[in-house]
């Protein structure tokens with residue numbers, strides 16, 4: 001496994017991805033959509049076609065982006081075969097549901113890739129074990145977290161009622177607003193504005209602010 005990193009606040013350069021994929025063969029490339037440490041959004045429009053050109057699967061870590069930044073598995077990035085193959089996300093961020101559910105989506109290309117593999121020792125991570133349960137939930141061998149599944153259903157109803165396009169635009173506007181307001185207080189968003197994620201803004205304090213003190217003030221209840 002190789003990891004490509006960017007300077008903090010910048011995107012991983014598509015040229016570097018292209019170069020790396022030309023030098024070695026990779027079965028899959030994972031992309032973090034909204035980077036937790038820096039608040040930078042990945043450039044899917046640039047990266048997906050490059051990865052697919054080299055025949056690798058595109059696996060997207062959507063955790064804090066899914067349902068608030070565009071992630072569309074039916075979208076063709078330049079050509080009909082250039083699609084996101086797998087999305088992994090959690091219930092607890094932009095879907096607004098308590099933590100506890102891991103949500104995964106595979107397309108047929110990704111399922112075919114699984115079929116070509118042998119036994120996977122990590123039982124819960126094997127999509128093959130989940131497919132029969134998705135077709136018939138009563139086949140699940142244990143007690144499912146029904147409360148979370150009801151909450152997820154409700155969370156997704158709210159997402160779909162608002163409408164994805166509206167929701168993306170709202171998060172984008174709020175993100176810009178939050179970063180603008182923080183700049184007024186002398187804070188510096190780590191991500192360059194044109195690559196900033198809508199859902200997560202990471203900031204640098206001005207020199208005069210002590211981190212521990214600042215957070216203890218923020219955490220104080222009235």
Ligand SMILES: *Cc1c(COP(=O)(O)O)cnc(C)c1O
Nearest residue numbers: 032034035036061062063064090
């Ligand atoms: C929050 C986050 C995670 C971690 O999720 P937890 O369920 O809190 O461990 C992973 N990836 C991204 C991109 C995230 O934003």
